[in-house]
Amino acid sequence: MSKNYPLVSVVMPVYNGGEHLQEAIDSILYQTFKDFEFLIINDGSTDDSEKIIKNYKDERIKLINNRQNIGLSASLNKGIVKSKCKYIARMDADDISLITRLAIQYSFMKTHTEIDVCGSSIKLFNGNVWQYPCNDNEIKCTLLFNNAIAHPTVIFKRNHFINNNLYYNETFKHSQDYDLWVRALKNTRFHNLKESLVSYRVSKSEIKKHYLKSEQKYPAMVREMQLNLLGINTQSSIRIHELISINENVTNKIPLDIVSNHLSLLVARNRQYMIYPRSEFHKTILKKWMSAIKNSVLNGHYHDAINNFSKITKEGVLFNIFKS
Numbered sequence: 176m177s178k179n180y181p182l183v184s185v186v187m188p189v190y191n192g193g194e195h196l197q198e199a200i201d202s203i204l205y206q207t208f209k210d211f212e213f214l215i216i217n218d219g220s221t222d223d224s225e226k227i228i229k230n231y232k233d234e235r236i237k238l239i240n241n242r243q244n245i246g247l248s249a250s251l252n253k254g255i256v257k258s259k260c261k262y263i264a265r266m267d268a269d270d271i272s273l274i275t276r277l278a279i280q281y282s283f284m285k286t287h288t289e290i291d292v293c294g295s296s297i298k299l300f301n302g303n304v305w306q307y308p309c310n311d312n313e314i315k316c317t318l319l320f321n322n323a324i325a326h327p328t329v330i331f332k333r334n335h336f337i338n339n340n341l342y343y344n345e346t347f348k349h350s351q352d353y354d355l356w357v358r359a360l361k362n363t364r365f366h367n368l369k370e371s372l373v374s375y376r377v378s379k380s381e382i383k384k385h386y387l388k389s390e391q392k393y394p395a396m397v398r399e400m401q402l403n404l405l406g407i408n409t410q411s412s413i414r415i416h417e418l419i420s421i422n423e424n425v426t427n428k429i430p431l432d433i434v435s436n437h438l439s440l441l442v443a444r445n446r447q448y449m450i451y452p453r454s455e456f457h458k459t460i461l462k463k464w465m466s467a468i469k470n471s472v473l474n475g476h477y478h479d480a481i482n483n484f485s486k487i488t489k490e491g492v493l494f495n496i497f498k499s
Contacts, residue, residue, distance in 0.1 A: 181235075183211040183262045183277060183330070186254035188247055189228075190218040192268035195376065196227050199268050204233055208277035211264075212237055214254050219244035224268075248343035248351045255342065258333055267327040271374040279372060280330040291335045291363045292356070295328040298371035305375070307367045312455035314365040318357055319401050319441070319451065320420040320463070322394065324365060326352035328373045335363065350393035357397050360450070391421075405444035412437065419463065426471040431479040434467045 185203050189196060203213055216239045217225050228238050239257060241250065255263060262284060264277060273279075280293055287293075296306045307323050308314050317323035329352075336342070341359050343351045356365070398420055399413050407413075415437045419425050425434055438460050445451050471479050 180259040181210045181212045182260060183208070183264055183281060184254070184258035184260040184333070185211055185213045185264045185266050185277075186216070186251060186258065187214070187266040187268055188216040188218050188250035188254070189220060189224050189268035190244060190247075191220045191222045191224060193220070193222040193224045193227055195269040196224055198271055199266065200228070200231065200236075202271040202274070203266060203277075204231070204235070205274055206272070206277045207275050208281055211235060211277060212258070212260060214239060214257060216250045216254055217241065218246070218250045246345065246348065248345040248347055251351070252342045252345065255333065255336065261333060262330050263333050263336075264330040265327055267375075269376045270327050273370075273372045273374075276328075276372040277330075279368065279370065283366075283368065284330060284332075287366065289364055290366045292324065292329055292331040292359075292365045293368065294324040294326075294366075295368040295370055295372040297325045297328055297373050297375040299375055299377060304371055306369070309367045309369060311364045311366060312452040313459070314367065315360055316451045316456045316459040318353075318360070319398070319459075320416075322350065322353040322356070322397075324352065324356055324367060325373070325375070327375060339363075347393055347396075349390050350397060353394055353397045354400075357401060401450070404450050405441065405448055407440065407444060412440070419467075423466065424470045424474070426467050426476065426479075427474055431467055431471045431476060432482075435464065438464050438467075 187199065187203075192199075200213075200215070203211075213233070213236045215228050215236060217228065218241045225238075225240065228236065237257075239253065241253075262281065264280065266272060276295075280295070283293055284290060290311075294307065296304055298304050305325065307325060308317050314323045336359075339359070339362060341355060341363075344354050347354055356363075395417055398416060402408065402413060402416055407416075415429060415433060418428050419434060419437065422428055442457065442460055445453065445456050
């Protein structure tokens with residue numbers, strides 16, 4: 176990148192986010208790391224969002240106005256194209272970045288040049304902390320079941336995504352980040368910092384949306400895409416995998432034998448197609464298996480739990496999982 180450009184572009188779409196927008200903007204402008212531009216994409220807001228942004232006179236702010244609402248994915252893609260910096264950092268219009276966030280993430284990316292995407296833990300406004308797997312292999316294996324990177328916390332290499340034609344899928348209204356990480360699996364290295372670098376706001380409307388079937392279809396589509404990469408495409412397998420992914424107490428929904436058979440199938444297909452790092456994948460599967468056995472006991476299915484534990488320890492399944 177030319178020396179005429181800053182090192183980092185902070186990209187923040189906003190749509191009718193006036194209520195918390197000033198807090199979000201201030202948390203970026205007051206960063207201890209100063210070498211950044213702040214691309215704020217006003218996605219056709221009808222509230223006072225544009226007025227709030229224009230009240231700032233900081234030259235680092237570059238306002239991009241969409242004439243009409245085009246959605247988060249399209250706005251993020253526009254931000255990637257408009258940016259000219261080496262790194263892009265994501266920001267949401269209702270969150271607050273820790274004052275040292277950019278300094279910490281830039282320093283990490285500079286000293287760990289093999290990493291393409293760096294996220295972090297996030298702290299909710301109620302004080303709870305959401306933590307994510309840290310190393311690349313664990314993140315990739317976790318993605319088969321759930322998103323493993325907090326989107327509002329990421330910083331990533333701009334050119335890596337552009338050169339590999341990795342943009343957000345504009346047909347996705349939600350979980351566009353989950354979809355992007357999975358499509359980037361083959362040639363991207365991930366990392367999550369243990370520190371909580373962003374205070375994350377979970378609104379009541381967001382919690383309500385989480386339980387709507389229309390919102391759940393997007394992460395389900397990403398999981399199905401991964402099953403297809405493993406050569407698994409039957410509706411029964413897709414349904415079982417979805418239940419395992421979204422319900423920790425899955426044996427309350429389906430028999431433990433079915434869970435075990437599905438997990439065994441995942442191991443066998445990954446050995447065949449080599450989509451996920453094998454050693455870490457086996458650990459991830461074994462954790463799922465042991466969790467299912469534990470919940471089977473808690474649900475009173477002692478006989479099923481004993482049989483499946485015997486299957487793992489006595490019938491060679493444990494050996495088969497970890498054999499190279």
